[in-house]
Amino acid sequence: MPSARRVRLLMMVVIAAVITTLFFTSQMRSTIPHDNRTVHDFFGKTMNGLGSQQGSGQVVMSGKGTTVDSTVKDKDGDGSVDEDDEQLAKEMADRLRAAEQKAKDLANAKAPLKPDSPSEVIGVGSSAGGQKKGGAKGSSKEDEDSKESEEDREVEATLNTILKKSPVVIFSKTFCPYSKRAKGVLLEKYSIDPAPYVVELDEHPLGKQLQARLGVKTGRKTVPNIMINGKSVGGSDEIAELDSRKTLIDKFKAMGGKQLSMKERFVGNAKEKQE
Incomplete structure (x- = not known):
């Protein structure tokens, strides 16, 4: 069995060897260029996964560590949102804008929006309403006046045509009792x-x-309304009064x-009185 002195000596030798090894290996690592991409890729993918689960609304682009809007998705299917995905999203947005502009150009070409020429517009505002040549208000009013x-x-x-039909014209209505009374006196x-x-x-258009x-x-x-040569004699009351006074x-x-x-007719007698 080794003595305690030998054991301590052996332990010191081992410790010294470990320290020496660590010293030399640390010197070697300092001389080798360090590539941070692996660490950043791992960190970016980890944060991207956490962001999609928590709904933070932002993602981290691998390789850069910068944040972009959530509209940028994993376009190339490599499991992370990186510069390639950003470039693809930008190209797609450019194509959409180009298609929209092309559609607008085609629509304008079919129905171009041209302002009215000064000769077509006389005035502007409420005080000039209806003054546009051929305008709806002006045309409507003119058409109404013309009608x-x-x-x-x-x-x-x-x-005038009716008044020329006979010296005596009776304007009447079939259902009017006063008209029937006047027609009975004059016609019977x-x-x-x-x-x-x-x-x-009531029957005339x-x-x-x-x-x-x-x-x-x-x-x-x-x-x-009884007319004689275009002048009114009166209505039913006037005819009845003239008849009663024998002056009709x-x-x-x-x-x-x-x-x-x-002539006046006598009921029950064929003789007619000539005035």
């Missing part, structure tokens, strides 16, 4: 030559417009002149 003028001319021409109690011309406004025009022309807006024939002959002949 009203054309209708007015048509109504006036129709009324009296014989008028030429025969009165009756216009039923321009009846409403004709009644409105008669209201302006004669001041009487209701029916019946005189009134009609005074307004109708020589071209109008009027």
Whole structure:
């Protein structure tokens, strides 16, 4: 069995050998260039995996250690987001922008957006509304005015034609009791030559417009409206009053002149009284 002195000596020799070995190996490592890419790749991949699990919204690019937006994905399938993936993402974005611009150019070529020439626009703003040549507001108002003028001319021409039908014209409505009363007196109690011309406004295509025009022309807006040579005698009440006073024939002959002949009929007697 070795003595304690020998054991201690052996341990010192071993320790000295280990220290010497570590010293020389450390000197050798300091002279060899150190490649950090392996460490960085491992660190980058580890952080990338942790980021995808925790949803941090950022990834670490291997080889650089810099952060990029989460829209950059592993394009080349090497298990990490690196410079190649960033380059692929950039190229794809450039292609998308080019395609979008091409689509816009094609759309503009088919329907180019051209401003109105100064000659087409007279004014701008609310005070100039409807002043654009051919504009919707101006055209609509002009068309409406033109339509009203054309209708007015048509109504006036129709009324003049009706008044020429006979010296006596009765403007009436089929359902109106006052019109029936006036027509009963004039057409049944009296014989008028030429025969009165009756216009039923509720059956005439321009009846409403004709009644409105008669209201302006004669001041009487209701029916019946009895006209003699274009002048109004009145309505049902006026005819009934003249008849009761025995002055109806005189009134009609005074307004109708020589071209109008009027007789009173006697019920139950063939004799007619000539005034």
